[in-house]
Amino acid sequence: MRKTSFIASNRIIGRGSLNWIAGRPIVVSFEVTDSCTCYCRHCDHGGPKDESANLRPHEYRRYMEALRPCVVQVSGGEPMMRDDLAEIVREIKGGAQVPYTILVSNWSLMTEERYLELRAAGVDQFSVSLDFPDERHDDFRVHPGLYKHLSEIVPRLARLGHDDIVLNSCITSANVGEIAAMAGKAREWGVNLCYSAYSPKRTGSREYCLERPEQLRALNAGLDMVEGMRDETNWIVNSRSTLDATRRYFAEGGTPGCKAGLRFLVVRSDGMLQPCSMQFQQFPLEARECMAREFTAHNTCGECYVSIRSYLDKSFTQLLGENVAEFFSLQGREKAY
Numbered sequence: 001m002r003k004t005s006f007i008a009s010n011r012i013i014g015r016g017s018l019n020w021i022a023g024r025p026i027v028v029s030f031e032v033t034d035s036c037t038c039y040c041r042h043c044d045h046g047g048p049k050d051e052s053a054n055l056r057p058h059e060y061r062r063y064m065e066a067l068r069p070c071v072v073q074v075s076g077g078e079p080m081m082r083d084d085l086a087e088i089v090r091e092i093k094g095g096a097q098v099p100y101t102i103l104v105s106n107w108s109l110m111t112e113e114r115y116l117e118l119r120a121a122g123v124d125q126f127s128v129s130l131d132f133p134d135e136r137h138d139d140f141r142v143h144p145g146l147y148k149h150l151s152e153i154v155p156r157l158a159r160l161g162h163d164d165i166v167l168n169s170c171i172t173s174a175n176v177g178e179i180a181a182m183a184g185k186a187r188e189w190g191v192n193l194c195y196s197a198y199s200p201k202r203t204g205s206r207e208y209c210l211e212r213p214e215q216l217r218a219l220n221a222g223l224d225m226v227e228g229m230r231d232e233t234n235w236i237v238n239s240r241s242t243l244d245a246t247r248r249y250f251a252e253g254g255t256p257g258c259k260a261g262l263r264f265l266v267v268r269s270d271g272m273l274q275p276c277s278m279q280f281q282q283f284p285l286e287a288r289e290c291m292a293r294e295f296t297a298h299n300t301c302g303e304c305y306v307s308i309r310s311y312l313d314k315s316f317t318q319l320l321g322e323n324v325a326e327f328f329s330l331q332g333r334e335k336a337y
């Protein structure tokens with residue numbers, strides 16, 4: 001994975017430290033639309049939604065000035081459905097290196113032209129969802145032809161050499177046997193890979209949880225193989241400790257200690273704040289501090305272990321020592337394992 005420049009890294013870490021002390025979020029996820037091009041089996045989004053209340057690009061500036069995150073995720077729904085996405089990214093970046101900006105997308109609408117436009121606007125990392133290393137992806141996402149499109153566009157854009165594409169693979173009971181094959185696909189396509197974990201919180205269904213002993217054995221076998229595939233680069237973006245925590249999350253049916261609403265939060269498409277994408281208590285921007293008092297301080301939910309949590313549950317020292325490096329792709333050869 002491409003390393004962030006020394007100066008940019010220091011700026012990100014500097015702002016992260018200030019935010020930590022000031023009780024401001026480290027990561028903000030902007031869900032810029034609720035509409036989607038897919039109907040994924042593990043997700044509560046899917047299909048067209050009412051877009052009339054969506055924030056307009058220039059309105060994102062106010063959120064950036066108030067929240068000052070050091071990492072931004074631009075997500076949805078499917079963010080690439082917005083024709084003004086590059087403009088939104090420009091408003092978020094404001095021409096600066098910070099925040100480190102990650103576009104989380106299913107890439108059904110990705111073209112070379114839009115990739116280059118979004119890079120120029122300030123996207124630092126393209127996170128591409130992939131659930132299966134073959135056409136089963138189409139069935140899971142209810143989007144015929146999506147895998148074929150990805151198998152052409154991902155390696156082609158990877159060959160441009162920017163090293164900013166990361167496959168994002170959410171581990172479920174449906175694909176737990178494909179963990180190592182997903183890593184093989186990332187290698188074949190010349191991109192990086194990040195695993196995340198299914199949460200029943202989104203749909204209320206436990207169908208895709210890993211609960212049976214043979215599912216947990218498949219998880220461990222797959223992740224053991226992935227540990228053996230690491231090399232001197234950090235193309236497997238999750239650290240070993242994060243993947244070990246993912247194993248515990250599935251084995252124990254949850255992970256306590258979530259800091260949603262304080263260390264990270266979601267800005268909905270209409271501009272209201274939520275602690276995370278799966279908790280629907282809403283707060284206006286001006287009441288952000290109430291969210292930490294009223295939600296985070298009493299939160300007992302441990303029902304997901306999505307990447308954003310895995311980075312931000314840690315203590316400040318751990319975050320600086322391990323997870324900042326991991327999140328911002330600063331992990332050098334000496335830290336890769």
Ligand SMILES: C[S@@+](CC[C@H](N)C(=O)[O-])C[C@H]1O[C@@H](n2cnc3c(N)ncnc32)[C@H](O)[C@@H]1O
Nearest residue numbers: 042043076077078104105106129170198199202
């Ligand atoms: C909600 S989607 C939004 C961005 C875009 N539509 C996409 O699929 O990448 C962001 C990520 O959440 C993941 N996701 C969806 N449902 C989930 C669930 N129940 N548990 C964990 N991750 C989930 C998706 O696989 C995707 O990688």
Ligand code: SF4
Nearest residue numbers: 036038040043045077
């Ligand atoms: S995971 Fe992403 S692509 Fe799938 S339905 Fe949810 S928002 Fe849409």
Ligand code: SF4
Nearest residue numbers: 258276301302303304
């Ligand atoms: S564990 Fe935290 S981030 Fe996950 S669903 Fe619960 S409150 Fe949200």
